[in-house]
Amino acid sequence: MQYLLMIYGDEAAMGGATPDQIKTMTEAYGKFTQDIVKSGHLKGGDRLKPSNTATTIRRGSGKSMMTDGPFAETREQLAGYYLIEAKDLDEATMIAEKIPFVSGAVEVRPVDIMSRQY
Amino acid sequence: MDAAVDHTAIEAVYRNEAGRVLATLIRLVGDFELAEEGLQDAVSAALERWPKSGIPGNPRAWLVNTGRNKAVDRLRRKISLRGKLKLVGAEAAIDLQPGAPVEDDTPEEIADDRLRLIFACCHPALAMEARVALTLRVVCDLPTPAIAKVFLVGEETMAQRLVRAKAKIREAGIPYEVPPLAILGERLAGVLAVIYLVFTEGYAPSAGDAATRPELCEEAIRLGRLLDQLLPREVEVEGLLALMLLHTARLAGRSNGAGDLLLLEEQDRGLWDRARIAEGAALVERALSRPAPPGPYAVQAAIAALHAQAPSFDETDWPQIAGLYQVLVRMQPSPVVELNAAAALSMVDGPGRALELIDALAARGELAGYYPLRAARADLLRKLGRTDEARAAYAEAIALVRVDAERRLLERRLALL
Numbered sequence: 001m002q003y004l005l006m007i008y009g010d011e012a013a014m015g016g017a018t019p020d021q022i023k024t025m026t027e028a029y030g031k032f033t034q035d036i037v038k039s040g041h042l043k044g045g046d047r048l049k050p051s052n053t054a055t056t057i058r059r060g061s062g063k064s065m066m067t068d069g070p071f072a073e074t075r076e077q078l079a080g081y082y083l084i085e086a087k088d089l090d091e092a093t094m095i096a097e098k099i100p101f102v103s104g105a106v107e108v109r110p111v112d113i114m115s116r117q118y
Numbered sequence: 119m120d121a122a123v124d125h126t127a128i129e130a131v132y133r134n135e136a137g138r139v140l141a142t143l144i145r146l147v148g149d150f151e152l153a154e155e156g157l158q159d160a161v162s163a164a165l166e167r168w169p170k171s172g173i174p175g176n177p178r179a180w181l182v183n184t185g186r187n188k189a190v191d192r193l194r195r196k197i198s199l200r201g202k203l204k205l206v207g208a209e210a211a212i213d214l215q216p217g218a219p220v221e222d223d224t225p226e227e228i229a230d231d232r233l234r235l236i237f238a239c240c241h242p243a244l245a246m247e248a249r250v251a252l253t254l255r256v257v258c259d260l261p262t263p264a265i266a267k268v269f270l271v272g273e274e275t276m277a278q279r280l281v282r283a284k285a286k287i288r289e290a291g292i293p294y295e296v297p298p299l300a301i302l303g304e305r306l307a308g309v310l311a312v313i314y315l316v317f318t319e320g321y322a323p324s325a326g327d328a329a330t331r332p333e334l335c336e337e338a339i340r341l342g343r344l345l346d347q348l349l350p351r352e353v354e355v356e357g358l359l360a361l362m363l364l365h366t367a368r369l370a371g372r373s374n375g376a377g378d379l380l381l382l383e384e385q386d387r388g389l390w391d392r393a394r395i396a397e398g399a400a401l402v403e404r405a406l407s408r409p410a411p412p413g414p415y416a417v418q419a420a421i422a423a424l425h426a427q428a429p430s431f432d433e434t435d436w437p438q439i440a441g442l443y444q445v446l447v448r449m450q451p452s453p454v455v456e457l458n459a460a461a462a463l464s465m466v467d468g469p470g471r472a473l474e475l476i477d478a479l480a481a482r483g484e485l486a487g488y489y490p491l492r493a494a495r496a497d498l499l500r501k502l503g504r505t506d507e508a509r510a511a512y513a514e515a516i517a518l519v520r521v522d523a524e525r526r527l528l529e530r531r532l533a534l535l
Contacts (some may be wrong), residue, residue, distance in 0.1 A: 001291045088293035089243055090301070110290050 002043060002111035003084050003092040008076040009104030011050055028100035041095055045082035076104050084112070092103065123168050131177045132161060136259060139181045141231035144238075145294055146182070147189045150256070150284040156189030157181070163188070178228075231309040232257075234294045236341075240309040241292045249312050255280055257344075268319060268334065302425045306349070310358050310415065313341045317362050321369075322521070327344050329373055329523035335366050355415030356405035363398035365420035367391040379527040383431040395426045414450040417442055421462075436465035453484040461494050469501040489518035493528060505535055 017025070029047075036042040046110060051070040058065050082099070086092040089108070096106045136157065143153035160181045174180040247269065253258040254268070266276035286292065297305040320334025342359035349355055363425040371385040402423045405416045412420075423441045428434035443459035456479055464472030476495050485491045496511035512532040519525045 003291075086291075088291040088295070089241075090293050090295075090297065092291070093243075094301075112289075 001086060001088065002113060003086055003089075003094075004082060004109045005045075005082040005092070005096050005099065006078055006107040006109065006110055007082075007099060007101055007104065008107065009041070009079045009101060010075060011079070012078070013103070025100065025102075032098060032100055033082075036082070036095060041084045041086060043083040043085055045072050045080070045084075047080040048078060051077040061068045079104075125165065127173065128164060128168055131173060133166075133392060135178045135181060136161075137257065138228050138232060139178060139185060140256070141235040142182050142228065143185045143189065144235060145231050146186050147193075147335075148294075149288055151281075151288075152189045152192065153185070155192055156185035159188035159192075169428065169505035173389075229348050230296060232344070233296050236309055237297055237305060238287055238292055238294050240305075240312045241287070242308055242429075243290060243292055244283055246312075246315070248279060249308075250315055251276065251279055252283045253312055253341070254316065258341065260337065268331075305355070306352065309345065310354055313338050314358060314362075314415075315347070315390075316341065321365055324520075329377060329379060329456065329521070330369060332366070332369060335362065335369070338362055339366065342429075351408065353405045353408045354408045354413040354415045356401050356408075356478070357412060357414075357419045360398045360401035360405060360419035361415055361422055363394050363401065364426050367394035367398060367426060367441060372524070377523065377529070379523050381527075381531075382425070387430070390426065395423075399423045399427060407523055414446060417446050418448065421446075434465070436462065440466045453479060454488070454490075457485065457488075457491055457494060463499060464501075469498040473502065474500045487518055489524075489528075490513045492518060493531075496531070500531075500535060509535055
């Protein structure tokens with residue numbers, strides 16, 4: 001199965017990180033990514049730019065509206081994601097446990113793979 | 119084979135085998151709902167065929183094979199109804215070929231299937247309430263209306279919750295496996311928590327008129343026995359089973375003919391179930407002699423065994439009980455455990471010292487709405503002869519209590535002052 005691991009964190013807190021902290025975090029994420037490449041679990045993933053760069057298109061009752069900002073204002077924002085291949089939820093959560101996030105949360109969501117025509 | 123088979127004999131086979139057959143079918147077809155449907159079809163087929171042909175030599179294998187073939191038929195029909203493409207995933211989960219008949223499944227394989235089922239139903243990715251409901255439905259085979267009653271919700275609501283829980287298992291890929299050693303301990307603790315929750319809901323219902331619901335206690339004990347049989351020599355499994363046996367052994371003495379709860383010192387120990395106490399106490403000894411250190415369940419069971427084996431309230435080994443509570447406080451720190459520890463200590467160091475501890479606990483505020491704290495305080499004040507304060511404390515406890523039988527007990531204690 002495929003799972004999307006969505007990493008949520010407080011952007012404001014992350015913005016206050018020192019260069020040393022950022023270096024440590026970048027190295028930790030680099031190592032984690034290399035590990036799941038080697039183990040064959042990684043299908044894709046990246047860090048996202050901050051939520052103030054987001055644009056949301058909302059549609060309803062026949063109208064489309066574009067707004068500045070993420071789809072929901074929350075205390076923690078989506079900061080990055082990994083797409084992984086795992087045998088089952090236990091394997092997926094064991095991989096998610098190894099993501100070096102310090103605070104915040106990781107949502108583990110199964111991917112409903114559609115048959116592709118392209 | 120005996121050709122004259124009546125429905126009673128077939129029902130007896132069903133009662134014995136349904137749990138095992140369902141557990142194996144779920145593994146074979148990879149889906150709870152489909153396996154349940156397959157089992158129902160197999161039972162219908164048995165009711166139709168067995169009265170004529172007799173009960174087969176290996177009824178379990180017959181039910182598994184028939185159930186599996188019926189499930190495959192159902193899946194085929196679903197595929198042709200909805201169009202092939204959408205069910206590619208489901209097709210991958212189940213081999214559509216009839217497959218080799220299951221004849222020679224070893225006892226180990228059957229045990230593994232039942233364990234897989236228990237661990238899947240108690241998986242931490244499910245909400246606690248869903249774990250309890252699913253375990254009662256799928257492992258204990260309790261009907262949905264009975265489970266709805268436990269949770270004080272309508273049948274329809276409970277049915278929907280069960281469907282959602284099964285869907286989450288399927289869609290999120292919750293494994294149908296005994297967890298690997300690295301996480302087995304943690305997962306086993308989760309399973310025990312589910313069983314204990316079923317038990318406490320029977321022993322002291324969180325709401326409603328009944329003082330106890332013994333049928334839930336017995337379901338929890340059945341689950342405990344099953345787990346002990348499937349995963350032998352686990353200290354905490356033995357500990358929990360012993361704890362439940364020792365508590366229920368004393369249920370008959372816990373209330374009088376009018377349904378009023380009695381204090382431990384008022385109970386007629388002649389009403390206690392001696393055979394069950396002996397079984398529980400033997401399990402405690404076995405658990406405590408394992409090389410692995412005891413956990414909270416085994417320690418609580420040891421405390422319950424001391425109570426159950428004491429000839430009278432006064433002849434109870436209070437120093438050892440108080441000591442075990444100190445062990446429990448370190449093992450599982452919580453204000454409720456501290457309260458029980460203080461109550462036990464009052465029997466060793468006197469009510470004055472225990473009152474100091476309870477007042478310090480009350481000052482922390484964590485147990486503000488917890489009536490047993492007020493009741494314990496009231497009891498100690500009564501023993502110290504501080505009648506007016508005791509009266510006020512009982513009144514505070516009565517204002518907080520939610521179960522009728524417990525309220526009547528408090529009112530009786532207040533009236534005795």
